[in-house]
Amino acid sequence: MVSRVSAEFEAPELAEASLHRIKQGIRGIHRTGIIYNKRSEESVKLRNGTLYTIIPTAVTTFNYITAVIESPASEDVVPEPSRSRTTKAYVICENDSINNVKAILNAMGGLNIHSGS
Secondary structure: OEEEEEEEEOOHHHHHHHHHHHHHHOOOEEEEEEEEOOOHHHHHHOOOOEEEEEEEOOOOOOOOEEEEEEEEOOHHHOOHHHHOOOEEEEEEEEHHHHHHHHHHHHHOOOEEEEEEO
């Protein structure tokens, strides 16, 4: 019989590390995967970046750009809920491997660990 075990992690890297450890050390694993907010990566990329604002001129002129305003980028450009890097990891495994999978997920920092058929 096959069951699904899921857990939440604070970052995709933590989830990937725990799934790698599970695949390497436990038998009876059919499939693993992670689900996370990919938009949160945008806020990470903005940390040391620059925002450029282009100010257009009148339509009648040949120069369509009059100025470019340069300002340091901040994570605040992306709204708070979209900045969350919370990741859900899941493992589909044999029933006799559930306890070992849960133990590794817990040891690697997994929260809200659930299992079901």
